[in-house]
Amino acid sequence: xxxxxxxxxxxxxxxxxxxxxxxxxxxxxxxxxxxxxxxxxxxxxxxxxxxxxxxxxxxxxxxxxxxxxxxxxxxxxxxxxxxxxxxxxxxxxxxxxxxxxxxxxxxxxxxxxxxxxxxxxxxxxxxxxxxxxxxxxxxxxxxxxxxxxxxxxxxxxxxxxxxxxxxxxxxxxxxxxxxxxxxxxxxxxxxxxxxxxxxxxxxxxxxxxxxxxxxxxxxxxxxxxxxxxxxxxxxxxxxxxxxxx
Ligand SMILES: Nc1ncnc2c1ncn2[C@@H]1O[C@H](COP(=O)(O)OP(=O)(O)OP(=O)(O)O)[C@@H](O)[C@H]1O
Ligand SMILES: [Mg+2]
Numbered sequence: 001x002x003x004x005x006x007x008x009x010x011x012x013x014x015x016x017x018x019x020x021x022x023x024x025x026x027x028x029x030x031x032x033x034x035x036x037x038x039x040x041x042x043x044x045x046x047x048x049x050x051x052x053x054x055x056x057x058x059x060x061x062x063x064x065x066x067x068x069x070x071x072x073x074x075x076x077x078x079x080x081x082x083x084x085x086x087x088x089x090x091x092x093x094x095x096x097x098x099x100x101x102x103x104x105x106x107x108x109x110x111x112x113x114x115x116x117x118x119x120x121x122x123x124x125x126x127x128x129x130x131x132x133x134x135x136x137x138x139x140x141x142x143x144x145x146x147x148x149x150x151x152x153x154x155x156x157x158x159x160x161x162x163x164x165x166x167x168x169x170x171x172x173x174x175x176x177x178x179x180x181x182x183x184x185x186x187x188x189x190x191x192x193x194x195x196x197x198x199x200x201x202x203x204x205x206x207x208x209x210x211x212x213x214x215x216x217x218x219x220x221x222x223x224x225x226x227x228x229x230x231x232x233x234x235x236x237x238x239x240x241x242x243x244x245x
Pocket of ligand 2: 040041042085170
């Protein structure tokens with residue numbers, strides 16, 4: 001589904017991603033772990049299309065189309081979704097309005113009609129209940145005044161409503177309490193199927209105990225330095241990064 005080939009990226013002349021190769025097949029859950037500052041969020045942002053990076057080399061193919069020239073909203077319409085490490089507060093825009101606008105813009109791009117309001121609200125209510133997110137979060141301004149964990153829950157709420165094909169979850173587990181983590185992990189696991197893919201960026205084993213990855217990559221200085229299966233997560237937890245980088 002996603003193929004990153006020989007990608008090198010810099011910001012203000014500082015190399016952040018270095019000759020990175022990474023392929024993620026349809027139906028797979030792939031975990032990326034790596035020290036602070038190793039370039040994980042930068043990679044997420046580049047896939048999603050955030051501006052401000054210099055692409056020095058390489059390409060990113062999404063279902064065989066190079067997406068590097070596409071705008072973020074075009075990538076979203078193709079089914080790419082990024083759950084932010086630091087979700088942004090937008091005062092003045094209700095959470096549900098933001099979500100409905102995002103959903104409708106994707107539907108429009110795909111030639112579909114706007115979502116029926118009642119259908120949308122029913123789905124929102126059902127899902128927020130499942131994620132244990134109080135219904136008041138629908139009418140509150142986007143992320144404004146949400147606690148750290150509530151913001152992360154809201155990112156997954158949006159993901160499950162938007163049903164993307166390729167989900168990038170950038171430290172979705174940080175800030176979640178023990179019970180919330182289980183609920184969110186259940187939502188993610190149930191969403192994962194043979195037609196979509198997940199790129200999970202995390203520092204800890206715990207989320208991956210609930211959402212079992214097919215592949216695990218250790219990232220350092222903008223490239224993959226070690227790949228393996230779930231056993232790599234355990235080894236990392238026990239030994240730390242010094243064994244691998
Ligand atoms: N706009 C920018 N200007 C300068 N440096 C930047 C910019 N964006 C990223 N960097 C640097 O690039 C490096 C990689 O940052 P990134 O946020 O991708 O790390 P990360 O692996 O996600 O770390 P963490 O685990 O702490 O979230 C860091 O050293 C960061 O300071
Ligand atoms: Mg990060």
